[in-house]
Structure formats: structure tokens, C-alpha cells
Amino acid sequence: MTPSTEAPGWALFTAAEPDLAALVEARFGAYRHHVLATLRRDGSPRTTGLEVRFLGGELWLGMMPGSLKALDLRRDPRFALQANPGGGTGMGGGDVRISGRAVEVEDAETKSAYVKEVEPPQPFHLFRTEPTEVVRTYVEDETYLVSQVWKPGEPVRTLRRT
Template identity: 60%
Template sequence: MSWAEFREAAPGFAEAVEQRFGKYPHHVLATLRKDGSPRLTGLEADFRVGELWLGMMWGSLKARDLRRDNRFALHANPGSDNGMDDGDVRVSGRAVEVTAPDVLARWAAGAPDGGTPEKFHLFRAEVEEVVWVGVEREEIVLRIWRPGHPLRVIRRGDGDAPPDEESAH
């Protein structure tokens, strides 16, 4: 599912996730190495034209990982302290490489920093799961969205009571 389709399915949640990613420029991308072990690298997430774009240096290890196995997870920068006021946000799915010269040129022309190299890899995210974890009052709150399902909200206290789960429509 494209980012635009996710925004249509869960508009308020998508906006909150974009704002959380927008708080810092650098985030952490998880890809899979040839041997199946995880690789974590830095990345700037780019939300434009209804898509989540993953741009990276030509020939980078993360680009080679995604070309071989397109599964990824992107974790929003948690910030410099332990407050987590805006929660912990993750997006996972599959990265589809974009090779059309006209799309690459349009993306490079609109890049926020204007410093796009002549050759680069560009991937469009196909979203399979978005998770936000935060603390509200005395509870840990998880918001989980997957294509074809309503937004799930799970609230957990620190006692023995089972978590409370609801679906937000």
C-alpha cells in the first residue's frame, strides 16, 4: 500500500507519524544483509507527493540490501533525551526501486536540501505496518495499523490487568 493509501485509510494517524518523522532529519533504516542478518543505517525519510521516499547514495550497502530483499523497517529518530514525548514510531514494508529517469529527476529537483548527487538510488515505500508506542498518563499505548485493518489501540498499565484493546475507525 502506498503512503497516500495509508493516509486515506488512517488520516489522523498518518499525519501524526509524518510529524514525528519531521521532528528530526535523520532516522534509522533496517535492511537485511545477504546472510539474513539485520543492517542498521542512517537515512533521511522524505514524505512528498503522497509517498514515503527512501533516497540513498549510489552503490550503498543499504541500497544493495533492498535490491536483493526489499523488506525494510524505518525507525524515527528518538531524539536526544529519554522523554519520548512524541512517542516511538516505526514504519515497515517493502521498498520498490524507482528507476524511471523522469521520476528520479522530479524527486531530485524537489529534494529539500537541494544537494542530490547525479547518481543515487531511490525507493518508494510500500507500507505494511505502522506502529506508534508512547506513554499516556500511567499507560503504555500502542497504535498499530496494517492494510485492510482498522487502527488498533492497545493500552497497558503496569499492574496485572490485561491490556485494553480497541479499534479506532
């Protein structure tokens, strides 16, 4: 799959901050299932499990047809995605979160390319993400809680607290 040129997607983040992007992708790659937060019709949050894919310079969200999370995103594209923290207390690579907009892809060629890579159950909803914030939080030297925060058009901000 080739990166989209329609709007700023994951490729924009990867180009701006390749090292942080690699850490975030590795953290999501460590586990299969993650947690997606969407907004219900009444504005309250909904959290659900989700598998994600990084393909062709994009972060993709695939969903079952008519799923509540897909209907939420169709109505309001804002989302937050939390990487699975794993078992125990170890979080190698830190805690990572991505917030942004999810844009449904209905283009047959793009969906066909995704199917060739992922082989999802048919039919399905496919969303391409447009990150508005990427956050990595980790402990440094057993002393500092460090947060790295990226937003489009800004350099990564690093915050440390004891």
C-alpha cells in the same frame, strides 16, 4: 510530485488513517536522520542512518549509489524504519516505526521530480515504500503504554498496558 498508482504506498495509509499519518510524518519531521533496518545477504539485520522524505503522498528513501543498504533492498525489499527518538527522555509524538517493502524507482520522470524537490547528491538510488505496518507507541496519562498498530486493509488497533 504526484502519488503513485502502481501499488499501495504511503497514500493508502494516509487515506485510511489521516490523523495517525499526520502524527507519524510530524515525528519523522522532527529530526533529519533516522534508522533503517535492512537484511544482509546472509539474512542478518543491518541498521544504518537515513534521511527520509514524504512527498506527493509517498514515503521516499534516497541512498548513495552502491550503498550497502541500497544493495540489501535490491536483493530483499523488506525494511523497518525507526524515527529518531531525539535527545533526552522526551519523545513528543511518541515512538514511531514503519515496516514494509521498498521498491526501487528507475523511472526518469519520477526521479527528476524528486530531484527538483530534494536536490540530492547525484547519482543516487531512490526507493518508494509500500508500508505493511505502521506503529506508534506512547505513554498516556503517565500510566499506560499505548501502541497504535495499522496494517493495510485493517483499522488501527490500539493496545494499552500498565
